[in-house]
Amino acid sequence: xxxxxxxxxxxxxxxxxxxxxxxxxxxxxxxxxxxxxxxxxxxxxxxxxxxxxxxxxxxxxxxxxxxxxxxxxxxxxxxxxxxxxxxxxxxxxxxxxxxxxxxxxxxxxxxxxxxxxxxxxxxxxxxxxxxxxxxxxxxxxxxxxxxxxxxxxxxxxxxxxxxxxxxxxxxxxxxxxxxxxxxxxxxxxxxxxxxxxxxxxxxxxxxxxxxxxxxxxxxxxxxxxxxxxxxxxxxxxxxxxxxxxxxxxxxxxxxxxxxxxxxxxxxxxxxxxxxxxxxxxxxxxxxxxxxxxxxxxxxxxxxxxxxxxxxxxxxxxxxxxxxxxxxxxxxxxxxxxxxxxxxxxxxxxxxxxxxxxxxxxxxxxxxxxxxxxxxxxxxxxxxxxxx
Ligand SMILES: *Cc1c(COP(=O)(O)O)cnc(C)c1O
Numbered sequence: 001x002x003x004x005x006x007x008x009x010x011x012x013x014x015x016x017x018x019x020x021x022x023x024x025x026x027x028x029x030x031x032x033x034x035x036x037x038x039x040x041x042x043x044x045x046x047x048x049x050x051x052x053x054x055x056x057x058x059x060x061x062x063x064x065x066x067x068x069x070x071x072x073x074x075x076x077x078x079x080x081x082x083x084x085x086x087x088x089x090x091x092x093x094x095x096x097x098x099x100x101x102x103x104x105x106x107x108x109x110x111x112x113x114x115x116x117x118x119x120x121x122x123x124x125x126x127x128x129x130x131x132x133x134x135x136x137x138x139x140x141x142x143x144x145x146x147x148x149x150x151x152x153x154x155x156x157x158x159x160x161x162x163x164x165x166x167x168x169x170x171x172x173x174x175x176x177x178x179x180x181x182x183x184x185x186x187x188x189x190x191x192x193x194x195x196x197x198x199x200x201x202x203x204x205x206x207x208x209x210x211x212x213x214x215x216x217x218x219x220x221x222x223x224x225x226x227x228x229x230x231x232x233x234x235x236x237x238x239x240x241x242x243x244x245x246x247x248x249x250x251x252x253x254x255x256x257x258x259x260x261x262x263x264x265x266x267x268x269x270x271x272x273x274x275x276x277x278x279x280x281x282x283x284x285x286x287x288x289x290x291x292x293x294x295x296x297x298x299x300x301x302x303x304x305x306x307x308x309x310x311x312x313x314x315x316x317x318x319x320x321x322x323x324x325x326x327x328x329x330x331x332x333x334x335x336x337x338x339x340x341x342x343x344x345x346x347x348x349x350x351x352x353x354x355x356x357x358x359x360x361x362x363x364x365x366x367x368x369x370x371x372x373x374x375x376x377x378x379x380x381x382x383x384x385x386x387x
Contacts, residue, residue, distance in 0.1 A: 002236055002358065004276065006317040008385040009354055015279035015297035017365045017379040018356075019055060022387075024274040027240050028062035031270065034243040038251050040260065044088055046226050046267030047073040049362040054381055055271060056080035065108070067226070067265035071098030074105060084108070088223065088263065090137060090185065092158050099124050109133040111185040111223065113160055115169055118179060125178030132178060135185040135223055136161055136169050140204035144189030144197045144227065147308045153188030153201070160186075163208060170217060183263075184208065187225025190268060195249050198224070202253035209255065223263035224250065230272040232311055235358045241269040268362035275361020277302050277377070278317075281353045282332065290328050293349055298331025299338040300371040302357060302364050306337040314341055317354040322347035329355075333372050 004018065035041050044065040047056070051073060057080050060066075065086030066077045077087055089102050090111035099121055102110065112118055112134050125132050139160030142153045152159045161169055166184075173181040188201055205222060212219065228246050231238035246269075250262060279297030286292075304310035314329055316322070324345045331338040340357060349355070368376050 002315060002356070004278075004317060004356060005382070005385045005387055006354060009278055009317070012380075013378075014354070015277060015295070015301050015377050017052075017360065017377055018276045018278050019052070019361060019379065019381045020274045020276075021058065021382045023239055024055065024058055024271065024361075025062075027270055027274065028059065028064075030240050031243050031266070032062060034247045038247055038262075040256070041247060041250075041262050041264065043264045043266060044086070045270060046265045047077055048366060049267030050271040050275070050364070050366050051076050052365055052379055053080055054379075055361075056082070059270065065263075067267075071095065071101045074098070074101055074107065078105060088135070088185075088265070090187070090265075096120070096124060100128065103128055103130045103132060109135050109182060109221070111135050111137045112169075113137045115161070115165065115172060118169065118172060118176070122176045122179050130178065131180060133182045134173065134179050135183040135219075135221055136166055136181070137185040137187070138163055138166055138208065140186055140188065140201060140208075142188045142197065142200050142204055144192050145194060146189050146191045146227075146229070147310075149308050150191060151189040153186065163204070166208065167211075167215065170212070170215075181219070183219040183221025183223060185223040185225065185263075187265065188227060190227050191229040192227040193229040195245060198227070198246070198249060199253055202250065206253075206255045218257060218260070220259060221261050221263060222254065222256065223265065224254075226265040226267050226269070228266055228269040230269055230359060230362075232313065232359050235273050235313055239273045243269075270362075272359050272362035275359070275364055277357040277360040277364060279355050279357070281349050281351055281355060283351060284349065291325065293327040293329045293346070293355075295329060295331055295340070295355060297340075297357070297377070298333035298372070298374065299335060300333055300369045300374050301331075301377045302340070302360055303367045303369070304363055305340050306335070307367075312340065312360060313358040314344060314346065315356050315358065316347045316349050317356055319347050319349065319353055322349075324348070333374070
């Protein structure tokens, strides 16, 4: 059973995001406990999973760095109090203003995704009389066995530099005046639940490192990205991901020298389970063959089901123990894909019931839009209710 402050929700307008601060802190503690066992491991929080300022501040307090994929995220991270030299900046399409902002802010490192981007960074550095640290984002052609919209490490994906071009890119950097090559970056996808996929990444990383060694190059920083998945089916039995297994796997399989540092960019696994989208039932409608539960939250508030066919557990907070019925739980947006769950068993639900969509802390609020001229969802932390 999940326990949410339902009584405090009664008078609030819906829909809204609710974050369990206790679970977020417990997750960060569990992470830090494991990271502490590996002195060469450094974790950056992937801002795009949830850029809520209060969430960012809690993550900053836990001592993490931050991974940004846009100029806006760099600004947001700085506003939340992250230090510029803990910021890494990835993205296949960095605009000139974003690169300049990163240079002016003196971020730690650019994760560069193409040869042309390297040239642009060199040119802008030259104009600004600046230096830039660069990791090359490599596309290792590793299959992450996750939804096709969130695999990023296959040769067909737009991300990174092909393994075959890495050496050419390094030679290019060596001829540059303002750009310094400091390491390699990888990110094979998101919601990865089988550690074997990360293990396969380790194999790719090792063989690339071996190859570079033959050219007398031993990069100091190896950034393996993020992607650790969470349990959307059983959030209450697995509120905190198995960080031990995850980090131990990397420690065991990456073949590094004692100076090399491993960077991680975790997003979903840190913030996914602490967030809920709380909404009310507007209507219960009997269709010809289906019974619809129509909520006041829609795909503009939580896009994942429509975008990735993602499944989130849904609970009725008002009537948790009523006898069950089968429903299609849908939103009010004028799109047939505005469906949170099909043919799901829920306690018999009525107009006005409070419903919580679980595991919505990652890629929920961050992806919300005003489609249909709807308002952006508000958000609360448990702290707002003295919990
Ligand atoms: C999205 C992203 C991440 C985080 O992915 P999660 O699955 O949320 O851990 C890390 N690195 C990069 C480059 C990303 O684009």
